Amino acid sequence: MRAWRLSAALVFGLSLASACGGSDSADEGHSGAGGSPSGGGAGAVGGSGGKPSGGGGFSATGGQLEAGTDADSGAKLGPPYPIVLCHGFFGFEKFAGLDAITYFYQVKQELGAKGEPLVFTPAVDPFNDSTYRGAQLLAEIESILSQTGHAKVNLIGHSQGGLDARVVAHDRPDLIASVTTIATPHQGTPMADVLLGLVSDPGAQELVDWLVKQLGYALWDAAGKKTSIWKPLELFSKPGITAFNQQYTDRAAVRYWSLTGRSDFKLAEMDCKPDEKVPFVEKWNFETDPIDPLFLISEAYLDGGLGQPDANDGLVRVKDARWGTFLGCVPADHLDEVGQLFGDSAGIGNQFAHKELYVELAKYLRAQGL
DSSP, X not given: OHHHHXXXXXXXXXXXXXXXXXXXXXXXXXXXXXGSOOOOOSTTOOOOSSSOOOOOOBOTTSOBOOTTSHHHHOOOBOSSOOEEEEOXXXXXXXXXXXXXXXXXXXXXXXXXXXXXXXXXXXXOOSSSOHHHHHHHHHHHHHHHHHHHOBSOEEEEEETHHHHHHHHHXXXXXXXXXXXXXXXXXXXXXXHHHHHHHHOOOHHHHXXXXXXXXXXXXXXXHHHOTTOOTHHHHHHHSHHHHXXXXXXXXXOTTSEEEEEEEEOTTOOOTTTTOOSSOOHHHHTTTTOOOOOOGGGHHHHHHHHOSSSSOOOBSSSSBHHHHOOSEXXXXXXXXXXXXXXXXXXXXXXXXXXXXXXXXXXXXXXXXXXXXX
């Protein structure tokens, strides 16, 4: 009995830590109804069930493309390609009906203000594995490309969103210019194995599902009966992520980068040693981050104790977040990386600014000719 109670508490806490919207306005991404992968609508697209609905392309501000553009003529536009922000576990459009709580907090608006008009924030099923979510994301990307007239997109995925992005890049490399992942558990996270071990009884898992459902009931109902909080946790487990990595290998035509956060006042010079040094990450090398209270238990567990502790962001270890060309670590926990909660500061004494990170990352992609 104590095991499922502890598991419920941990899952509920992790859900709260991730409970932020996947899109930046009420008119944007919606997860498909009925439990099957479907185009929901990136930008202001509103398709439900089946493929995304058609219509003119949308800019970051919601304005449609002018009639007669290349989107209509059939010619495919090259770089700079649209940027698609892919949310993680428990990501959705709004939380508790509040527009203020969006997953990539004010990132889309900041990118727009800095000269990036084509930024999209589609929402996918918040409680599912990445094969399922990846199919939904692909439908959204096909809709974006149809609307904008571009040949490809750049994907930036946080947490599970990075795994979703890898699924799409594997299945349709012709549509993806690059995949950049932030704090994505490419090698899983031990926290998933702990939670699954605590609650191995299917009946107890149903009870935890019910508890989390109370937090996001409208979202849960929209996602359909096939969804479950245990599906992503099984994916993040050691057996789950091993099978995933065997199935979804990288494609030569796609560029892959990764970076992650480090918290609990760690500099983690060795763990965070980059494959490529970039100024927008290097500038934070001597900044430290106090761990968010929501992650006190998980960070301590992932840390591993004395000796040579594993640097992590409270949910994902640095060594598990490496993929492709690793750009290093920023002083941030799993919430700080996307400006949560409510756009609060990264912590006392920490000057890290998440919006600046995404702006500079976009500039970096443009400098690569993407």
